[in-house]
Amino acid sequence: MTIDEKIWTVGELLNWTATYLAQQGIEHPRLDAEVLLAHASDCKRIDLYGLRFGEQAGDELRRRYKDLIRRRLEGCPVAYLVGRKEFFALELEVTPAVLIPRPDSELLVVTCLELSRRLPQPRILDVGTGSGNLAVATAHGHKGSQVTAIDASSDALAVARRNADKHGVADRIRFLHGDLFAALAPRDNFDFILSNPPYIAREDLDKLPLGVRAYEPREALDGGSGGFAVFDRLSTAARDHVVPGGYLIIEIGAPQETPARARLAALPEFELDETLRDFSGHPRVLRARRL
Numbered sequence: 001m002t003i004d005e006k007i008w009t010v011g012e013l014l015n016w017t018a019t020y021l022a023q024q025g026i027e028h029p030r031l032d033a034e035v036l037l038a039h040a041s042d043c044k045r046i047d048l049y050g051l052r053f054g055e056q057a058g059d060e061l062r063r064r065y066k067d068l069i070r071r072r073l074e075g076c077p078v079a080y081l082v083g084r085k086e087f088f089a090l091e092l093e094v095t096p097a098v099l100i101p102r103p104d105s106e107l108l109v110v111t112c113l114e115l116s117r118r119l120p121q122p123r124i125l126d127v128g129t130g131s132g133n134l135a136v137a138t139a140h141g142h143k144g145s146q147v148t149a150i151d152a153s154s155d156a157l158a159v160a161r162r163n164a165d166k167h168g169v170a171d172r173i174r175f176l177h178g179d180l181f182a183a184l185a186p187r188d189n190f191d192f193i194l195s196n197p198p199y200i201a202r203e204d205l206d207k208l209p210l211g212v213r214a215y216e217p218r219e220a221l222d223g224g225s226g227g228f229a230v231f232d233r234l235s236t237a238a239r240d241h242v243v244p245g246g247y248l249i250i251e252i253g254a255p256q257e258t259p260a261r262a263r264l265a266a267l268p269e270f271e272l273d274e275t276l277r278d279f280s281g282h283p284r285v286l287r288a289r290r291l
Contacts, residue, residue: 201227
């Protein structure tokens with residue numbers, strides 16, 4: 001009997017696949033096997049361990065699952081395969097038009113929400129919104145916030161709008177299409193400017209993991225030579241759009257802390273706070289107050 005002729009239960013299929021993915025060097029084999037099988041089965045991950053664990057896995061389910069596993073082994077990220085990713089306890093749609101939200105970026109949201117508690121209606125700008133993860137999470141976390149989300153990609157903005165609709169915050173988010181601040185009116189000012197800009201040095205792009213360099217949008221990763229091309233433009237122009245007492249809150253790559261701090265410290269309009277570290281202890285977010 002071949003592997004395709006065997007009568008599989010859902011549990012056997014899950015266990016076999018997790019072992020196989022581990023043998024192939026997949027970083028999170030059990031989790032990937034669970035998420036993809038739940039997606040193929042149109043159920044929640046927890047359901048795989050209930051009554052379904054002993055159910056027979058039919059031909060159609062195995063066909064769908066096999067295709068997903070094949071694409072995963074080719075390098076496609078799980079988030080793109082299932083079309084969603086959790087961020088700040090919110091399930092967000094993701095497509096290859098947007099960067100996959102990372103848990104480290106939640107620190108931007110936490111920082112903004114902590115600082116904005118004192119304001120009944122904080123004006124928040126998310127530059128380079130992508131999936132809308134920062135805009136949607138901050139709007140969801142502060143019910144009085146008024147958020148503007150900008151992106152140079154119309155396809156990314158479409159994803160962000162759908163995520164805002166899904167989580168009931170679309171009425172408090174204004175979506176604009178343009179590069180950095182180009183779509184804003186000269187007098188558009190904000191209490192907080194958030195951004196997770198492209199910060200990977202162009203010379204390092206080919207060193208990224210396959211799932212990142214081959215599948216995620218290059219324009220959301222490429223920070224130019226040295227990784228500061230967008231950072232410098234963003235921080236310089238932000239001076240004209242954040243109110244006195246307001247904050248620029250920006251994500252950086254961990255190795256960039258020293259030069260990034262020097263760049264912000266050189267702008268006399270900003271007072272730079274201490275670097276905020278992510279959940280792994282790495283330098284991740286810079287926070288600067290507009291004087």
